[in-house]
Amino acid sequence: MASESSYYVPENSWIPVLTATSLGSMALGAGLFVQGKTPLILLAGVTLLACVLFTWFSTVIGENMRGMTNAQVKRSFTMAMGWFIFSEVMFFAAFFGALFYVRVLAVPWLGGEGEKAMTNSLLWQGFSAQWPVMQTPDQVLGGTKFVGPHENMGFPGWGKVLEWLPLWNTILLLTSSWTVHIAHHAMKHGNRTRFNVFLAITVALGLAFVAVQYREYHEAYTTMGLTLKSGIYGTTFFMLTGFHGFHVCLGAFMLSIQLLRGLKGHFKPDDQFGFEASSWYWHFVDVVWLGLFIFVYVLG
Amino acid sequence: MVSKAKRLVTGGIGALALLPLIHAIAAEPAAQPEGWNLLNMPKGVTSVSQNVYDIHMVVIWICVWIGVAVFGVMFYSMFAHRKSRGHQPANFHESTKVELAWTIIPALILIVMAFPATKSLKHLYDTSEADLDIKITGSQWKWRYDYLGKDVGFMSQLATSQASIYGTAPKTEFYLEEVTEPLVIPVGKKVRLLMTATDVIHSWWVPDLAVKRDAIPGFVNETWARVDKPGIYRGRCAELCGKDHAFMPIVVNAVPEAEFNTWLAKKQSEAVALRALTEKTFTRDELMTKGEAVFAHTCAGCHGATGEGIPGVFPALKGSKIALGPVAGHLNIVVNGKSGTAMQAFGAQLSEVDLAAVITYERNAWGNKSEDNIVQPVDVFKVKKGQ
Amino acid sequence: MAHGPAKGIGRWLRATNHKDIGTMYLWFSFTMFLLGGFFAMVIRAELFEPGMQIVKPEFFNQMTTMHGLIMVFGAIMPVFVGLANWMIPMMIGAPDMALPRLNNLSFWILPFGFSLLASTLFMPGGGPNFGWTFYAPLSTTYAPPTVNFFIFGIHIIGASSIMGSINIIATILNLRAPGMTLMKMPLFVWTWLITAFLLIAVMPVLAGAVTMMLMDINFGTSFFNAAGGGDPVLFQHVFWFFGHPEVYIIIIPAFGVISAIIPTFSRKPLFGYSSMVYATAAIAFLSFIVWAHHMFTVGMPLAGELYFMYATMLIAVPTGVKVFNWITTMFRGAITYETPMLFAIAFVILFTIGGFTGLMLAIAPADIQYQDSYFVVAHFHYVMVAGALFSSTAAVYYWIPKWTGRMYNEAMGKVHFWVSFVAFNVTFFPQHFLGLAGMPRRYADYSLQFADWNMVSSIGAFAYGASQLLFLYNVIATIVAGRKISDPKVWEGAEGLEWTVPTPAPYHTFSTPPAFK
Numbered sequence A: 001m002a003s004e005s006s007y008y009v010p011e012n013s014w015i016p017v018l019t020a021t022s023l024g025s026m027a028l029g030a031g032l033f034v035q036g037k038t039p040l041i042l043l044a045g046v047t048l049l050a051c052v053l054f055t056w057f058s059t060v061i062g063e064n065m066r067g068m069t070n071a072q073v074k075r076s077f078t079m080a081m082g083w084f085i086f087s088e089v090m091f092f093a094a095f096f097g098a099l100f101y102v103r104v105l106a107v108p109w110l111g112g113e114g115e116k117a118m119t120n121s122l123l124w125q126g127f128s129a130q131w132p133v134m135q136t137p138d139q140v141l142g143g144t145k146f147v148g149p150h151e152n153m154g155f156p157g158w159g160k161v162l163e164w165l166p167l168w169n170t171i172l173l174l175t176s177s178w179t180v181h182i183a184h185h186a187m188k189h190g191n192r193t194r195f196n197v198f199l200a201i202t203v204a205l206g207l208a209f210v211a212v213q214y215r216e217y218h219e220a221y222t223t224m225g226l227t228l229k230s231g232i233y234g235t236t237f238f239m240l241t242g243f244h245g246f247h248v249c250l251g252a253f254m255l256s257i258q259l260l261r262g263l264k265g266h267f268k269p270d271d272q273f274g275f276e277a278s279s280w281y282w283h284f285v286d287v288v289w290l291g292l293f294i295f296v297y298v299l300g
Numbered sequence B: 001m002v003s004k005a006k007r008l009v010t011g012g013i014g015a016l017a018l019l020p021l022i023h024a025i026a027a028e029p030a031a032q033p034e035g036w037n038l039l040n041m042p043k044g045v046t047s048v049s050q051n052v053y054d055i056h057m058v059v060i061w062i063c064v065w066i067g068v069a070v071f072g073v074m075f076y077s078m079f080a081h082r083k084s085r086g087h088q089p090a091n092f093h094e095s096t097k098v099e100l101a102w103t104i105i106p107a108l109i110l111i112v113m114a115f116p117a118t119k120s121l122k123h124l125y126d127t128s129e130a131d132l133d134i135k136i137t138g139s140q141w142k143w144r145y146d147y148l149g150k151d152v153g154f155m156s157q158l159a160t161s162q163a164s165i166y167g168t169a170p171k172t173e174f175y176l177e178e179v180t181e182p183l184v185i186p187v188g189k190k191v192r193l194l195m196t197a198t199d200v201i202h203s204w205w206v207p208d209l210a211v212k213r214d215a216i217p218g219f220v221n222e223t224w225a226r227v228d229k230p231g232i233y234r235g236r237c238a239e240l241c242g243k244d245h246a247f248m249p250i251v252v253n254a255v256p257e258a259e260f261n262t263w264l265a266k267k268q269s270e271a272v273a274l275r276a277l278t279e280k281t282f283t284r285d286e287l288m289t290k291g292e293a294v295f296a297h298t299c300a301g302c303h304g305a306t307g308e309g310i311p312g313v314f315p316a317l318k319g320s321k322i323a324l325g326p327v328a329g330h331l332n333i334v335v336n337g338k339s340g341t342a343m344q345a346f347g348a349q350l351s352e353v354d355l356a357a358v359i360t361y362e363r364n365a366w367g368n369k370s371e372d373n374i375v376q377p378v379d380v381f382k383v384k385k386g387q
Numbered sequence C: 001m002a003h004g005p006a007k008g009i010g011r012w013l014r015a016t017n018h019k020d021i022g023t024m025y026l027w028f029s030f031t032m033f034l035l036g037g038f039f040a041m042v043i044r045a046e047l048f049e050p051g052m053q054i055v056k057p058e059f060f061n062q063m064t065t066m067h068g069l070i071m072v073f074g075a076i077m078p079v080f081v082g083l084a085n086w087m088i089p090m091m092i093g094a095p096d097m098a099l100p101r102l103n104n105l106s107f108w109i110l111p112f113g114f115s116l117l118a119s120t121l122f123m124p125g126g127g128p129n130f131g132w133t134f135y136a137p138l139s140t141t142y143a144p145p146t147v148n149f150f151i152f153g154i155h156i157i158g159a160s161s162i163m164g165s166i167n168i169i170a171t172i173l174n175l176r177a178p179g180m181t182l183m184k185m186p187l188f189v190w191t192w193l194i195t196a197f198l199l200i201a202v203m204p205v206l207a208g209a210v211t212m213m214l215m216d217i218n219f220g221t222s223f224f225n226a227a228g229g230g231d232p233v234l235f236q237h238v239f240w241f242f243g244h245p246e247v248y249i250i251i252i253p254a255f256g257v258i259s260a261i262i263p264t265f266s267r268k269p270l271f272g273y274s275s276m277v278y279a280t281a282a283i284a285f286l287s288f289i290v291w292a293h294h295m296f297t298v299g300m301p302l303a304g305e306l307y308f309m310y311a312t313m314l315i316a317v318p319t320g321v322k323v324f325n326w327i328t329t330m331f332r333g334a335i336t337y338e339t340p341m342l343f344a345i346a347f348v349i350l351f352t353i354g355g356f357t358g359l360m361l362a363i364a365p366a367d368i369q370y371q372d373s374y375f376v377v378a379h380f381h382y383v384m385v386a387g388a389l390f391s392s393t394a395a396v397y398y399w400i401p402k403w404t405g406r407m408y409n410e411a412m413g414k415v416h417f418w419v420s421f422v423a424f425n426v427t428f429f430p431q432h433f434l435g436l437a438g439m440p441r442r443y444a445d446y447s448l449q450f451a452d453w454n455m456v457s458s459i460g461a462f463a464y465g466a467s468q469l470l471f472l473y474n475v476i477a478t479i480v481a482g483r484k485i486s487d488p489k490v491w492e493g494a495e496g497l498e499w500t501v502p503t504p505a506p507y508h509t510f511s512t513p514p515a516f517k
């Protein structure tokens, strides 16, 4: 193999087409599920996906351990991970774009500012633009579909700063970025124990973040009246933080796999791609959070 | 000798390729172009439309001349530099001078085009100092016109019959271009048009006025028109808005100011008379006849001519639980609609009499028979007032 | 490593070979082209004369929507990915794609995605009927229930594109033969590098757009609902931020194909290689900042209109650079007119015409009259059919001898070209007239003054469709019974690594990096 040529082309494989099958049944299943029909096809798809991805990654890890992947292949993996993260950045960009658009243009227009003054006087009389939107246009006209929150997630003032959960979350995530960096450094110097310890701390911080966010959502739904249905503020708030939270879970999962691999001694100072890729992902998640913290919470 | 023939031939081929284009734009637009004469944009009857037409022609001619030059060179080499003529390939490439030239010259041409375009756009956007405000509301698949501050408003929808559309009746001259009631505007006055919609996005387009502006639910867009010439101008909905997108035409009747004022006064008194009818009690037959007509042009589009609906999209009314059930529920859905669905609040579109008639019709037609099956205008009035 | 293809269906299901996967992409795309073309035939048949004859309006809208979606996402995008798979490794001296298993996954998602999409036509309420641009709220609150399948279908198709693009970028940046610097790569490789970048940048935005729809439909959010503080126009901004780069995603690989074919049959190197590279990059950059030229009638503030008008007009400059380069390449060459060259020349002419109408559309005040009319339909078929489709047809004729070791039937190819060329113009040129005179697009029926040109257009469309069957026949005949050839170079004027390997190209092209200049 590797001796035959300087290139490595993998054997034919069933894994990708099975992955495609699982994605296909997830799409079909999700379509059925959101319409209130059977969740079984979705579940089958997810299960199959979990199995094939597990096989896929263990195959690649196995190939690597057997020395079949040379430096060039690793470079391809590195690039792939980089561009994948870029695509994730663009996904978030769509939602940030939506947030900026409604804050800067749509809500003021509805409130009668700027070019579209007639919008307010003919359709939404009584609605005034403010951000966060605490009273939706619908609600102002006596509707009940979109009812704004009693409280929002913005900065509560210095007096209550210690009760402000997003601040804690920022601290948690920033720390975790730092600990994952220490772990990386440790592995580069061959210090496995230090690597394992700091990686474990990182994962724990990630989980703590998720727990805090869970608490925040719970509060939003139970006491603040802030839900997905509370108009554009709830919409942008939950979509942005929700997708971020989902990515934190994903990143924490990736890192815990790397932790297991670290405990099994998979990594070498010059060979730790799986870990490095996960840690880039983690840094990306962290950077997105900073954006959220500023635009959704501090200025929100 | 050879080179002359060569040039002739290449020129010929070039001209041939551009012939339809040149033909298209050289033709002066006829008054009402149709058939093979229908080739170009109308000049229209407003300052904006004429402005737009001029820009359109300038840009087209610039493109034609660039095309003649570019394709001319190309056809020349296609003919002269054929291998079959024994032409040997040259081997030149890269020339900074040429490359700079063909970057800068097009850029300059674009700048030239940008000036009139900017001016025209500013003119088009200037909605200030209007003499009359008309609110235009698009709903699936009809328009509503409200003369703001004048207490006049009405629906305007396709007048062509289904039979004509489905080929069982002949197609008349204004097939798909006729409406139940046109928008009437005074000539020579700046009319501000305020567009909005109740359900999906529509777009109000009358080519002769060069007005096309999207009607967006929840927002109001402004534009304007000052028509210089009395006449009837026809247009269409230009934004895909569902099933009957092709069937919501627009007709604008521009009339001299005096005529407009008499028309307005007449509409105002009609509105008063219609309101008086609300108190009258109608017989079942009166309601059924009227209801059938209202149903045919207002409801049949979705619920089908015989109330059969379209499975999965529009519910059948034949045998529907609501049409067979208590009258309150039926009144409620027709008057207030159901938000978040295509079922509109018809309370804002139809008079009490029409609503009573159509509900009565639905409760009795197609074998539907429900307990108290007659609804009077007063009942509707109460629902509208929230009693 | 296996040295030859595996046997049976497993070869295709388990494929990791770039040529096998490329072949599957090409056939898949052709199937989708026939399907999308069939839908176009339904549209043209209904529009043959005024009145509703064949379908109901609600079904007509589904045809229009599915035609647009299938052609763009199912036919044109995969055909270029197929060409990339086949040609990029051969052009840069790589053994295969950088991530062969990912490559297989990218392909196999497509049949699932499109089956899901197409099957909605048979479900209650019908398939997507809101146009390929699926503007909210027609596609949210007022959509048929199958919209959820549409949304998830777009999700996985988008994932396929992203993975395919990542693969292409990794291949190009990482697997070039030693000595092949970026500025020595064939232009087709360059155009794909840039296209792949565009894809990775905008497909996630499309995913974001459909996700917002999903939430509005099923979970009570109000992105596109003014009652909750959102705005239907927000959808259009997000969509076109994807959608405008998307149309360049469709055309940029076509530029690459044309830049390979014209020098070959002119027997003369491309006039300005580096300016072609920079022009392509400039087009890609501009494509991110012009999106709202599709929204000149939504009532943007004046400043927005002006900005988007100016920015859009700028695109004519780098595109002009490309056109001028092709023509200067032909100038003083030694030109022959084999079928690929005929299609390439037709591309240059017709694409330029389409570009001119594009420029007209960019003039915001005039676009008030053009927008959502058949003038726009004419514009984009000139750039997409005569642009993207003609160039991919040219590419198939150009490379099929290398793929199969057999020569296609030249006479039949020429007939195919001339029928396509004439029928194309008969179909789409009159649509300019219709649009200018006021016929809106997505109309199931129209008033009487539009009858004549619509009939002409329909006749042209049927002829165009029929000529594609000739193409199908020619391709199959070539594969099973074409004249065998073995000259690696195939075409006298061809240059590049792909023409140095044997004909037909061996299953594994380069097992060691080739020497390059």
Ligand code: HEA
Pocket: B063, B066, B070, B106, B107, B109, B110, C133, C247, C248, C250, C251, C293, C294, C295, C296, C312, C313, C315, C316, C317, C319, C320, C321, C323, C351, C352, C353, C354, C355, C356, C357, C358, C359, C361, C362, C363, C367, C370, C371, C372, C376, C379, C380, C383, C384, C387, C388
């Ligand atoms: C392959 C796809 C493709 C390509 C390449 C283009 C190219 C261009 N398009 Fe097109 N366009 C579409 C596909 C494409 N378009 C589609 C699908 C739609 C409709 C979407 C929908 O609504 O469904 C659309 C719609 C569309 C609109 C919106 C119309 C409307 O709905 O109102 C506009 C407006 O500006 C526009 C502009 C342009 C411009 C300026 C270019 C430029 O890139 C063209 C540049 C080229 C040239 C100008 C010719 C060559 C240049 C020279 C020879 C140099 C000298 C020339 C001059 C100085 C004039 N396009």
Ligand code: HEA
Pocket: C033, C034, C035, C036, C037, C038, C040, C041, C043, C044, C064, C065, C067, C068, C069, C071, C072, C076, C130, C131, C132, C133, C377, C381, C384, C385, C388, C389, C427, C441, C442, C443, C444, C461, C462, C463, C464, C465, C466, C468, C469
């Ligand atoms: C690259 C993309 C692409 C391609 C290749 C095409 C190809 C064609 N398009 Fe396409 N078209 C779009 C992209 C494309 N289109 C888009 C994006 C829209 C907008 C959709 C929207 O509004 O949302 C559109 C809209 C559109 C309309 C406007 C519909 C409307 O507004 O209601 C029309 C109308 O004439 C049309 C016609 C055609 C025709 C005749 C072809 C022909 O070139 C097709 C020829 C191919 C075949 C016919 C297949 C081969 C033959 C057979 C399958 C055998 C059967 C043959 C016969 C019966 C003769 N298209």
Ligand code: CUA
Pocket: B138, B141, B201, B202, B203, B237, B238, B239, B240, B241, B242, B244, B245, B246, B248
């Ligand atoms: Cu209303 Cu189209």
Ligand SMILES: [Cu+2]
Pocket: C243, C244, C247, C291, C293, C294
């Ligand atoms: Cu565009």
